[in-house]
Amino acid sequence: xxxxxxxxxxxxxxxxxxxxxxxxxxxxxxxxxxxxxxxxxxxxxxxxxxxxxxxxxxxxxxxxxxxxxxxxxxxxxxxxxxxxxxxxxxxxxxxxxxxxxxxxxxxxxxxxxxxxxxxxxxxxxxxxxxxxxxxxxxxxxxxxxxxxxxxxxxxxxxxxxxxxxxxxxxxxxxxxxxxxxxxxxxxxxxxxxxxxxxxxxxxxxxxxxxxxxxxxxxxxxxxxxxxxxxxxxxxxxxxxxxxxxxxxxxxxxxxxxxxxxxxxxxxxxxxxxxxxxxxxxxxxxxxxxxxxxxxxxxxxxxxxxxxxxxxxxxxxxxxxxxxxxxxxxxxxxxxxxxxxxxxxxxxxxxxxxxxxxxxxxxxxxxxxxxxxxxxxxxxxxxxxxxxxxxxxxxxxxxxxxxxxxxxxxxxxxxxxxxxxxxxxxxxxxxxxxxxxxxxxxxxxxxxxxxxxxxxxxxxxxxxxxxxxxxxxxxxxxxxxxxxxxxxxxxxxxxxxxxxxxxxxxxxxxxxxxxxxxxxx
Numbered sequence: 001x002x003x004x005x006x007x008x009x010x011x012x013x014x015x016x017x018x019x020x021x022x023x024x025x026x027x028x029x030x031x032x033x034x035x036x037x038x039x040x041x042x043x044x045x046x047x048x049x050x051x052x053x054x055x056x057x058x059x060x061x062x063x064x065x066x067x068x069x070x071x072x073x074x075x076x077x078x079x080x081x082x083x084x085x086x087x088x089x090x091x092x093x094x095x096x097x098x099x100x101x102x103x104x105x106x107x108x109x110x111x112x113x114x115x116x117x118x119x120x121x122x123x124x125x126x127x128x129x130x131x132x133x134x135x136x137x138x139x140x141x142x143x144x145x146x147x148x149x150x151x152x153x154x155x156x157x158x159x160x161x162x163x164x165x166x167x168x169x170x171x172x173x174x175x176x177x178x179x180x181x182x183x184x185x186x187x188x189x190x191x192x193x194x195x196x197x198x199x200x201x202x203x204x205x206x207x208x209x210x211x212x213x214x215x216x217x218x219x220x221x222x223x224x225x226x227x228x229x230x231x232x233x234x235x236x237x238x239x240x241x242x243x244x245x246x247x248x249x250x251x252x253x254x255x256x257x258x259x260x261x262x263x264x265x266x267x268x269x270x271x272x273x274x275x276x277x278x279x280x281x282x283x284x285x286x287x288x289x290x291x292x293x294x295x296x297x298x299x300x301x302x303x304x305x306x307x308x309x310x311x312x313x314x315x316x317x318x319x320x321x322x323x324x325x326x327x328x329x330x331x332x333x334x335x336x337x338x339x340x341x342x343x344x345x346x347x348x349x350x351x352x353x354x355x356x357x358x359x360x361x362x363x364x365x366x367x368x369x370x371x372x373x374x375x376x377x378x379x380x381x382x383x384x385x386x387x388x389x390x391x392x393x394x395x396x397x398x399x400x401x402x403x404x405x406x407x408x409x410x411x412x413x414x415x416x417x418x419x420x421x422x423x424x425x426x427x428x429x430x431x432x433x434x435x436x437x438x439x440x441x442x443x444x445x446x447x448x449x450x451x452x453x454x455x456x457x458x459x460x461x462x463x464x465x466x467x468x469x470x471x472x473x474x475x476x477x478x479x480x481x482x483x484x485x486x487x488x489x490x491x492x493x494x495x496x497x498x499x500x501x502x503x504x505x506x507x508x509x510x511x512x513x514x515x516x517x518x519x520x
Contacts, residue, residue, distance in 0.1 A: 001508060002057060002076050005408050008049040009366055009417055014064040017049040022059040022071050029054045033064070039365025041374060042419035043476035046365040070416075070431055079411075079505035082425070085452030086501040087168055089426075090146065092450055093440075093495060094175065095138055095204070096127035107440065107450050112136070112204035117194065117213050120185060126194060126213065129179030134437045134492035136196040136207055140183050142496040144223035145319040147173045147180075149499035151234050152329055153506050159513045160506035169502070170235075177231055177245065180224055184248055188255030189216035190224040203443045218261045222285040223319075225252035226326065229292035246296060253293060262286070265309075284322040287313045291327040295334035306331065310342050315349040319496060320379065320386040324349075325393070333515055347397050354394030354403040357387055366418055366478070367409035374460075376477035378489050381424055381457030384410055385500040392507045396516040404511075411504060414454070419478045426493060427451040435483050437492040442485050453493035454501070457481060464489040 008017070010033070019029035034048040049062055055074065062069040092099055092107050100108035113136065116123040129138040130146070150169045154161060161169070183191045196211035228249035232242045256262055265286045287309060294302035315328040328346045331338065357369045364371040369387045370380055391406035409417075416423040416431055423432045426441075426449050433455050441449035460477035462468050466487040471480050481490045507514075 001078050001408075002055045002074060004508075005052045005405050006050070006054065006074070007052065007367075007409075007412075008062045008069060009046050010049065010062075010064060010067075010069075011044050011046055012064050012067050014047070016064070017051075018063045019051055019054060019060050020063050020068070022061060027063075028056065028058075028060070037365045039371065039419075039478075041364070041368075041371040041376065041476055042366065042478040044365060044419055077509055079508050082452075082501050083165070083505045085425070085427070086498050087165065087172075087452075089450055089452030089498060090130065090172055090495055091168070093130040093132070095129050095131050095136070096179075104450070106444055106446060106448050109203055109440070110205040112207060113194075113196070113211060115211075117211070119191070119213055124182070126182050127179075128182065129176060129194075130495055131204070131440065132495045134488055134494075135439050136198045136204060136211070138179065138194045140180060140190055140192050140220040141223045141319070142494060143176050143180060144220075144227040145496040146499040147176050147227050148230060148326055149318070149496075150502055151230055152326070153502040155234070155333060156329070156503070156515045157506035157510040157513070158515070160510035173231065174235070177228070180227070181244075181248055183213075183220070184224065184252065185216060188221070188251035188253075190220040190252055190255075191215065192217045192220040198439055201443055202439070204440060218256060218259045218282060219285060221252045221256050221259075222282070222289045223323075225249045225256065226285070226289045226292045226323075226330075228252065229289075229296040230330070233296050249293070249296070253289060256286075256289065281321060284313060284317060284324040284327065287315075288323045288327040288330065291330035291334075294336060295330045298336040303337075306342065307339065310345060313349075314353075315346045316353045316386075316390050318386045318389055318500065320382040325386070325389060328393075350390065350394045351398055351400075353390050354398075354400070354406070357391050357394075357406045358402045361406050361409055366413055368413040368418070368478075369406065369410060371413075371478055374477060376458040376460040376480065378459045378461065378463055379456050379497075380459065381414060381454055382494075382497045384414060384457070385454070385497060385504070388504050389500060392504065392511075393516075396507075396511065396514055407504070407507070419476070420458075420481055420483075422483065424455050424457055425451075426453045426455065433483050433491065435485050435491070437485050437488045450493075452498065453495075454497040455491050455493045456489065456497070459490045462489075 018027045021028050029051050036045050038045050059071055059073050061071045088101050095113050098110050114127050117126045132139040132142040150173050191213050193214040197209045198207040228245040232245035261282050290302050290305050313324050315324040318325045360369040361367050370384050388407050388410045391403045395403035414424050426433045426436050428448050436449055436455055458478050458481040460480045462471050462480055464487055
């Protein structure tokens, strides 16, 4: 990107590198490679070619001796294409109605999964939503993250989206919300998922396998409450839709406060949760819901709860492990009265996290924060995406370019500057993930996949059968990955790890015109 840090990372020996114009073949820039660096998490010895001061728009490749890289663009807004692809991918993942998109006709499908499901003793229409992962299941917590990422992208960077894309994003949010409302039970609790056992050879409309609704969970209920409150404030306040969303959000919150997890959150007794990760991981989701409820209602009881619990919240994470980043956005962006000391505390948390990410980035040969921290467990790319957003937010409130470098380098890691040498986004081009564990893509006879989806990434535990058989014991953590449709632990795409692209790409388009330029 013009005006931003630019570097290539290589494993070849050499001292000098050149930047070559693809169109003319001219050598337009020359520099010295860094000293070799032994990267622990990949096992590679790497050198860095830094050409940050070269800012001429065009298409280029790097040459070192007789070796050359893939070609790349230097442009003012190179990441816009990523969110266009992500938007198409989310739309094409709709369940329950017919979808088609120009250029993606091979992925078009008719209405699917329209049978009614037994819920609380009655058959209910549960159509709608998205196929949130690699199969045809529809997951509520993940759907909530998709909607939150789109709405907060539009709120934080209002100038980054043209009217066409804004309308498409809002339409997808409303489509997802319509499904989420169906997943709330009469007592306010929210069912976590509609699960299907689809065969890998079936198109969505031909999937006749039984599908069923899972149990109500506190996690699903909290995220539902948060997102409904967020959407109620975003979509034209005091309209029938807004009132319906606000009422559903309140019902979910009242259900959540009757759970044992809430008693633990208040400090009354120990962790008795059977939620994944226990109540420890739910604490940030409680704070997110409380902050969204306060942002929507301005209620004194929510304000008091924030004042009581804010010191125990990291205010980081975007559903990867924690959801405190959303809680922070809800509080900082509300038009309700805010306490200066709480805002200062949130900023302190963000800068502290940014400093930790900078240290991690400088300790990694590939400049990846997860690499330095050894965090290449299942879902590693989701955590990298969370780190990118935390670095971007730290930059927005401080202007410290170290955090900007962290964001740029980690996005580059996801898009191919990594030990695998491949972008972790699906596409039908060389250099991208082309064989995702994605049933809809696997059912296409033309060896094509739905482009624009982010996949899980390296899994150092090799936690499925395919990885155990095909990735050798002792493989460095960052290389425990395979671009194969048979490893759902490393190569499954997810809409919740695709939607962050909206926020991340909008940051680069509008970092000087964000909502934080007003409130800071």
